[in-house]
Amino acid sequence: MSIETRPDDAEMTERMSSTLTPSPMNGNGPVDSATAPHTLRINMGPQHPSTHGVLRLELELDGEIVVSCKPIIGYLHTGTEKTMENLTYLQALTVTDRLDYLNPMGNNLAYALAVEALFDCEIPERAIIGRVLLAELTRLNSHLVWLGTTGIDLGASSVLLYTFREREVLLDFFESLSGARMMTSFIRPGGLADDFTDDWLQGVSKFIDDLPARIDEYEALLTHNPLFKDRMVGIGVLDGQRALSMGVTGPVLRASGISHDIRKARPYSGYDQFEFHVPVGSHGDSYDRYLVRIEEMRESVKLCKQAIAKLPVGPVKTSDRKVMPPPREELGQSMEAVIHHFKLWTAGMKPPAGEAYIPVESPRGELGFYVVSDGSNKAVRVRERAPSFANLQALPIMARGGLVADLIAIISSIDPVLGEIDR
Amino acid sequence: MTETLDQALDSLTLADLEHGTSADGIDFVRVPVDAIPRLVDAVIGAGFGRFIDLTAVDEPRRADRFELQYLLHSMQDQRWLRLKARTAEHAPSIVSQFEAANWYEREVFDLYGVLFDGHPGLTRILMPDDWDGHPLRRDVALGGEPVQFSDNIS
Numbered sequence: 375m376s377i378e379t380r381p382d383d384a385e386m387t388e389r390m391s392s393t394l395t396p397s398p399m400n401g402n403g404p405v406d407s408a409t410a411p412h413t414l415r416i417n418m419g420p421q422h423p424s425t426h427g428v429l430r431l432e433l434e435l436d437g438e439i440v441v442s443c444k445p446i447i448g449y450l451h452t453g454t455e456k457t458m459e460n461l462t463y464l465q466a467l468t469v470t471d472r473l474d475y476l477n478p479m480g481n482n483l484a485y486a487l488a489v490e491a492l493f494d495c496e497i498p499e500r501a502i503i504g505r506v507l508l509a510e511l512t513r514l515n516s517h518l519v520w521l522g523t524t525g526i527d528l529g530a531s532s533v534l535l536y537t538f539r540e541r542e543v544l545l546d547f548f549e550s551l552s553g554a555r556m557m558t559s560f561i562r563p564g565g566l567a568d569d570f571t572d573d574w575l576q577g578v579s580k581f582i583d584d585l586p587a588r589i590d591e592y593e594a595l596l597t598h599n600p601l602f603k604d605r606m607v608g609i610g611v612l613d614g615q616r617a618l619s620m621g622v623t624g625p626v627l628r629a630s631g632i633s634h635d636i637r638k639a640r641p642y643s644g645y646d647q648f649e650f651h652v653p654v655g656s657h658g659d660s661y662d663r664y665l666v667r668i669e670e671m672r673e674s675v676k677l678c679k680q681a682i683a684k685l686p687v688g689p690v691k692t693s694d695r696k697v698m699p700p701p702r703e704e705l706g707q708s709m710e711a712v713i714h715h716f717k718l719w720t721a722g723m724k725p726p727a728g729e730a731y732i733p734v735e736s737p738r739g740e741l742g743f744y745v746v747s748d749g750s751n752k753a754v755r756v757r758e759r760a761p762s763f764a765n766l767q768a769l770p771i772m773a774r775g776g777l778v779a780d781l782i783a784i785i786s787s788i789d790p791v792l793g794e795i796d797r
Numbered sequence: 798m799t800e801t802l803d804q805a806l807d808s809l810t811l812a813d814l815e816h817g818t819s820a821d822g823i824d825f826v827r828v829p830v831d832a833i834p835r836l837v838d839a840v841i842g843a844g845f846g847r848f849i850d851l852t853a854v855d856e857p858r859r860a861d862r863f864e865l866q867y868l869l870h871s872m873q874d875q876r877w878l879r880l881k882a883r884t885a886e887h888a889p890s891i892v893s894q895f896e897a898a899n900w901y902e903r904e905v906f907d908l909y910g911v912l913f914d915g916h917p918g919l920t921r922i923l924m925p926d927d928w929d930g931h932p933l934r935r936d937v938a939l940g941g942e943p944v945q946f947s948d949n950i951s
Contacts, residue, residue: 448923455908456932460939491821618872621848621897632872639875730821731868733849733877744866746854754935759850759868767900796923 413441418781420449426523426785427792429766433778440781443773445766450796458756462722463489463563466756470743471557473758474794476519479505479512479548480736481794482561485756487642487732488745489563492725495694499686501565502644507681508561509643509734510674511578514585515544516737516789517671521592524664524786528605533595540588543581550574563723564697566690575682582678589671597668606661610772610784613658620771621764624739625666626788630658636735643734648680660780660787667789670737697723722751731759738762738789760794823868825879830865830888836880837867837894845869845878848895851902853909855935861885863911890916908933 419430428449434441454473458466470481483505490497518537525533545555551574552560552567560567596602612622617630627634635652637645653669655662691698695714704711727749733742739761746755765788772784815827828836850868865888867880882888890913892899902913903922910931913919921928930937 448921448925451923453932456937456939459935488821494820618847619896621895634872640877726820728820730819731823731850731877731879732821740849742850744850744852744868755852755854757850757852757866763900764897767897 412436420446426790427795429785429790429792429795431769431781433781435778438777438779440773440776440778443770443781445769447766447792447795450792452797454797455756455758459753462751463725463753464722466753467562468557468559470758471559472793473760473797474516474736474738474741474762474791475556476516476791477512477736477738477741478556478558479508479561480516480734480741481758482559483509483643484732484734484736484741485743485745486561486563487734488730488743489723489725490697491730491732492728492745492747493563493694493697493723495564495692495697497565497692498689499644500569500688501690501692503647503681503685504566504570504690505561505643506645506648507578507678507685510677510681511544511547513674513737514671514678515541515548517667517674518544520667520737520786520789524783525596527782527786528602530596530599530602533592536588536591536595540581540585547574547578547581562698564692564694569690570685575685578678579682582675582682585675586672589668589675593668596664603661605780605783606664606787607659608657609660609776609780610787611657611659612768612772616771617658617768620768622739622768623761623764624736625663625670626765626768627739628653629655629662629666631656636733636740640733642732647684648677650677660783663787663789724749724751733759736761738791738794739765741794758794758797760797762788762790762792762795766790766795819879823877823879825881827881827883830861830882830884833865833867833880833882834889834891834894837869837891840869840878840880841894844871844873845876847872848891848897848901849877851898851905853905853911853933855909855933857934857936859883863909865905865911867891884911886910887912887914889914890919892916907931910934 414435416433416435417430418433420428430446430449432444432446454469458469461469467482467485470485471478474481518541522534522537525531548558549555551570552558612626612630614630614632617627618632631654633652633654638652650673653666653673655666699715699718700711705715725747727747729744729746731742731744733740740759741761742759744755744757744759745753748754769784769788773781776784816825818824847870849870852866854864854866856862856864861883863884865882865884869878869880871878888911890902892902899917900922902916903919905911906913906919907921907924908931920926924932
């Protein structure tokens with residue numbers, strides 16, 4: 375921009391004041407100037423190390439106290455839902471990895487379940503149990519990143535070194551299974567992309583056996599650490615009723631004392647065959663959200679162990695040839711198999727017209743893909759119900775009346791992933 | 798349909814609402830768009846007290862092209878319920894009944910251009926404020942967006 379076209383100071387001032395006008399949008403309502411006479415409006419983000427992505431917060435501060443907080447999102451909007459409408463069903467699966475990039479298998483699973491609901495196809499038992507194993511490993515992966523970054527946000531930077539040690543092993547498992555560390559696209563409509571090898575299962579089994587001792591290590595660093603507790607206990611309280619009315623789900627809701635987990639409420643992918651309990655907090659503060667997630671990691675370990683023990687022998691792909699291609703060896707003998715193979719890899723799968731939304735419990739809460747089909751090879755509408763979107767909407771309630779420094783702790787205790795908020 | 802939900806629907810004078818079950822096993826009810834707040838009251842009474850999701854599906858060839866999809870949840874029965882309402886442009890806001898709907902209505906406005914009457918501050922949420930148009934409409938094509946900040950490209 376050249377000097378001549380630069381807006382003059384008066385215009386800049388007007389622009390600034392128009393963008394910073396108090397707004398009732400943040401759920402707190404306009405601030406009463408009589409009660410908050412000396413407030414300062416400042417901007418936090420979108421580029422800020424503690425915002426876990428590109429989140430911008432418009433803060434109104436009275437000294438160090440947050441009077442109001444307005445999250446402004448959209449900086450990471452890449453039009454994924456529009457993109458998915460323009461891809462075939464299998465191509466669109468690769469986009470789901472990139473939404474919540476800490477939970478790629480969970481997103482794959484939610485999308486695959488919705489597409490399978492349209493087809494109403496049988497999924498082999500090995501794929502169903504294998505999906506639980508993968509979803510829980512991904513939950514561990516997500517919670518490990520959350521724990522490490524929460525430590526960093528509160529100045530306990532060594533926690534990240536420990537959690538990323540385990541996360542690297544997990545990502546190596548994902549890489550050897552699917553070929554990609556994060557963008558796995560491994561759980562597909564109709565089953566899994568490939569079978570597990572025995573070596574892989576043994577490796578995971580050993581990792582899972584070691585993990586509880588590692589979780590004890592993280593807890594030794596944080597759970598009874600007085601500095602950590604000072605920053606977490608009683609901070610960012612969200613009571614259960616308000617959490618329900620704000621549409622909050624996942625660990626944030628459970629920390630507020632509401633026992634609601636989709637894995638129990640509406641079991642999908644065989645979760646009803648597993649034994650696990652749902653950790654619930656009572657205070658609704660940042661510390662309870664921390665404790666709930668730590669307990670969830672221990673429950674995930676149990677689920678992984680059960681899944682490996684239960685994993686039956688058999689195929690991992692559905693025999694429905696309208697969804698998954700036939701095995702290679704059939705192509706030499708069956709003309710029908712060749713036709714199915716050709717149609718699937720050129721036109722793609724064509725679910726019957728209809729709509730489906732299967733909610734699943736992601737590490738952040740209720741996740742689901744609402745898929746509308748008109749019978750063609752591309753969806754009319756794919757919509758992701760992103761748990762972080764609703765959870766972040768409740769941030770102003772938790773932040774109000776707290777310190778700016780506590781806001782950092784509150785954001786990390788919500789564990790938002792901007793990739794799925796902005797989509 | 799649960800009995801309480803059936804009773805709640807019967808108590809409304811909305812005769813012959815189209816309803817059924819989708820492929821995912823979730824019941825749906827299709828209502829005239831003006832009746833959304835009344836129906837929301839009724840289904841809250843039937844236990845569907847949690848707002849989960851709001852989105853829209855666009856069918857440009859239809860006069861009332863946008864079909865709003867409200868997804869509600871009942872904690873007591875652990876059931877989901879979908880309300881559908883078609884509109885050409887305007888829809889009543891349900892933020893006074895579900896505060897969680899605030900950002901969702903802004904998103905549908907932003908991406909589809911549906912105006913929610915009575916919303917406390919209907920502004921864009923994902924797209925930039927000066928964006929022209931509503932990108933998730935089916936008649937907006939992929940590509941062809943002008944590149945921003947391209948002053949110095951020769």
